[in-house]
Amino acid sequence: MSRPAGREPRRLTRWWRRRSLRTRLTVIAATAIAVSVFVSFQVASELLDWQLRDSVENQLRADARVLATDAGRAGLAQVPLPPYSGTGRLVRVILPDGSTRTPAGQPALPPVSEHAGRVAQGASADLMESNDSDEDGYLVYTLRAGDGAVQVARVVDDSPVNQFGFGMLVIGLLCVVGGALVGRTVARTGLAPIDRLTAAAVRVAHTRDLDADIPDEGGGEIRRLIQSINDMLAALRDSRRAQRLLAEDAAHELKTPLTSLRLNIELLIRLDRRGTLDTALSAESRTRLLNDLGAQVAELSTLAAELTDLARGDVSDENTELLDLADVVMAAAAQARSRVPDIEIVLDLTSVWVSGRPAALHRAVLNLIDNAGKWSPADQPVQVRLRAEGASAMLEVDDAGPGIDAADAPRVFDRFYRAESARALPGSGLGLSIVQRVVNAHGGRATVARSARGGALLRVDLPTATPPARIAPRTAG
Structure with missing residues (x-):
């Protein structure tokens, strides 16, 4: 039974791919020397044969002329x-x-x-x-x-040529063996940095010690590889440090609402066991306690959702789309009104097209409006403005609250950061951090300033995109 014609080359290819790099370099070096010796032998044999034949022909011509001269006389x-x-x-x-x-x-x-x-x-x-x-x-x-x-x-x-060929064969075999040894030595020497790099990577994998950089040695590709791995270790260190900080901050922020929730629930359980739940607490106290429990549960739910969103980082399965940012702002404002009906939101929007992830941008705008709603007085609306400035889409959320102190402005977008004046207000301190992450992921910039009304002016600057064909500009109020 005959084998398919292409099976042997594929099998040879698989065998070759399974060999180590040292073996490959050794085989390549030995093969290169063998081919060089063979070609040199062929060329030298032809030259030797031509030289010997030319010498014999010249001798024959000289002898023939002498014999012809003698024949001409005798x-x-x-x-x-x-x-x-x-x-x-x-x-x-x-x-x-x-x-x-x-x-x-x-x-x-x-x-x-x-x-x-x-x-x-x-x-x-x-x-x-x-x-x-x-x-x-x-x-x-x-x-x-x-x-x-x-x-x-x-x-x-032909004996001189044959003897020469035999000598070349012996020399060729010695050269092939020597080439294999040299190739093995060169491979071992050249791959020594790779061996040390592999050992260092294995050590990092076993010890989980990301602080130990791999020594930078060698040059060219080896040095670039080591630098790339060190950069990867540095990125992993930063990621692990960010995860640790996030976990520590989350544990700190969760401690207060969980403690309050636990104490209130323990109080209700203790009163219920004594049978004095109806008499120990007045209707007003029970209502206030239940409202506190509801608020704490809502705060925990919001904190858990924001932690989940923040822990994802820039990774998202959402596709980037070409969208009108004015539509995103109007949808976020409508959701903010439904969540807190007391907030009055005034929109001054111009159609501006951007390339982004709709859900992420919606969450960022909603956080901006929610943050402004917490600070704006009941008789003062939250003003949301959107316009195009050059190649940028400028979104501004303006409230009439007390504003942000100059000392707090540099940290307003930090995770879990809350100014002293905001400690008593609901929130996790993650809303503006999520805004900054979303804006940075879209190539934009988020800043804070003082508005003309004395409150905070949060500004988001996003790069614009070319709108689809036959879309007329519009405004919303």
Whole structure:
């Protein structure tokens, strides 16, 4: 049963991917050296073979000219041919009738070729040809002499090339082995920073110690990798510190309402057990106590919701949309009126388009209006203005309250921060922090100032977006 053609390459690819980086570098180094040695051997063998052949051909031409000169003086039939000396040099005289003369004791040469016969007949001056048909190959040079020709030949000896090839093979194997060792050493040395980096990362994972930075060593890619991991550790440290602060602040803020809620409930339980619940507390006291319990539960619910929203950070599954910020402000104002009907909200809105997350922006605007509603007197409305200023959407929420002290202004957007004058008012101190987080996530800026009415002026500046086609500007009041 035959295997699919593509299975073997895929299997080889999977095997290669499972190898360690050291093994890959070692194999690559050994393979590169092997290929280099093979190519060098091929080139050197060709050059050596060409050089030897050229030397033999030049020697054959020189010997043939000497023999042709002797034949020209003595004649082809009478030119002396000394007995074969066994040196590998072979000679032959081709007479005009096509017969040949050879020295005594000389090994037989291959028959005169057709091309060599034409040289003897005067068709050309000379001819260099090789004959590999026999067990021993011959390189034969034919030169026109008198009415015939003389031939000088030599056995083609491949032993120098073969010996050279064997030597190159041995050297190549040694180079491959040496290359593998060098590649292994280079891989071990080059990957030493990676090993130390891995050990440091494992140590951080086991000890959970994010304060231990990895030593910056090496250069190039290794240094950039170490710096990136140190930056990641710094971000994790900041995140863990922020989580710890959030948990500590949340525990502190939850302590007061939970304590009050627990004491009131314990009082009701104790009176109920004694059977004096109806007599110990007047109707007015019971009503006030129940109202306090309801307010504390509502405060805890609000605090839990704001903590959940704040703990999410900038992570949200909500998609960014192109929206009219005026619609968001009107919806938030309507919700604020329904929650606290006593708040009078005056809107002065201009259609301004932004790119953002609708629910997050709605929550931020609602927090701004709720914050202003807590401070604004009953006979003074909360003024909400929206307009475009250049490439920015400017949202202002203005109340007629006591305003924000200069000492409190830098911290008004901090988590859980509440001014001394706001301690007795309901709230968690998270509303404006959520506003700042949402505004920052949208590339904007939130600031606080004193309004012309003496109260606080909270201003949000968001980058505008190009409105959809065929949308006419509108205003709302």
